[in-house]
Amino acid sequence: xxxxxxxxxxxxxxxxxxxxxxxxxxxxxxxxxxxxxxxxxxxxxxxxxxxxxxxxxxxxxxxxxxxxxxxxxxxxxxxxxxxxxxxxxxxxxxxxxxxxxxxxxxx
Amino acid sequence: xxxxxxxxxxxxxxxxxxxxxxxxxxxxxxxxxxxxxxxxxxxxxxxxxxxxxxxxxxxxxxxxxxxxxxxxxxxxxxxxxxxxxxxxxxxxxxxxxxxxxxxxxxxxxxxxxxxxxxxxx
Numbered sequence: 001x002x003x004x005x006x007x008x009x010x011x012x013x014x015x016x017x018x019x020x021x022x023x024x025x026x027x028x029x030x031x032x033x034x035x036x037x038x039x040x041x042x043x044x045x046x047x048x049x050x051x052x053x054x055x056x057x058x059x060x061x062x063x064x065x066x067x068x069x070x071x072x073x074x075x076x077x078x079x080x081x082x083x084x085x086x087x088x089x090x091x092x093x094x095x096x097x098x099x100x101x102x103x104x105x106x107x
Numbered sequence: 108x109x110x111x112x113x114x115x116x117x118x119x120x121x122x123x124x125x126x127x128x129x130x131x132x133x134x135x136x137x138x139x140x141x142x143x144x145x146x147x148x149x150x151x152x153x154x155x156x157x158x159x160x161x162x163x164x165x166x167x168x169x170x171x172x173x174x175x176x177x178x179x180x181x182x183x184x185x186x187x188x189x190x191x192x193x194x195x196x197x198x199x200x201x202x203x204x205x206x207x208x209x210x211x212x213x214x215x216x217x218x219x220x221x222x223x224x225x226x227x228x
Binding site: 043049055087091092094095097098 | 152157167
């Protein structure tokens with residue numbers, strides 16, 4: 001199985017900060033990497049697919065990059081509605097696997 | 108408007124069974140692979156199973172293989188998950204999710220609100 005490791009597991013940031021979350025795969029997954037945002041009590045929302053493709057309606061302050069085993073999602077100017085937990089997920093093969101999540105909290 | 112509505116969750120004793128349903132609307136259900144993903148209370152996301160658009164291909168997480176069975180009825184636009192031999196480790200919110208593309212390895216672009224399964228004596 002492909003293991004997905006996110007870092008950090010949590011972070012505190014202020015509105016307007018630039019935030020980067022990292023995801024590492026245990027083997028190369030090309031760009032078969034997706035990012036989700038989950039707010040408390042809500043279902044996850046797909047933000048970015050295939051490492052860098054922003055989903056329709058997702059603000060342009062979000063961006064994704066990476067290939068192979070190392071990936072990032074960056075929020076260029078953190079907004080109040082961005083405080084949430086973020087998950088990466090590999091779509092290279094079954095079983096599909098998620099990272100452990102990164103909780104972005106208000107400083 | 109695309110909707111996925113799960114049902115069938117509840118409190119069940121260890122070793123018992125349960126069947127979850129996911130009613131889909133607002134899109135061509137029979138064209139898309141569908142997934143089940145679960146989330147234990149306060150924990151992260153865990154993929155459970157996927158079924159191809161026509162039911163011909165099915166894959167499971169190792170943690171549920173042999174105990175859970177996914178199926179679909181395209182005439183009813185409904186996805187199912189049969190859970191048997193339940194243990195406390197199966198306690199979770201169970202989401203159904205649509206594959207983001209016709210490829211079941213694509214991400215999950217629409218999610219239901221989830222149905223809670225609690226395994227407790």
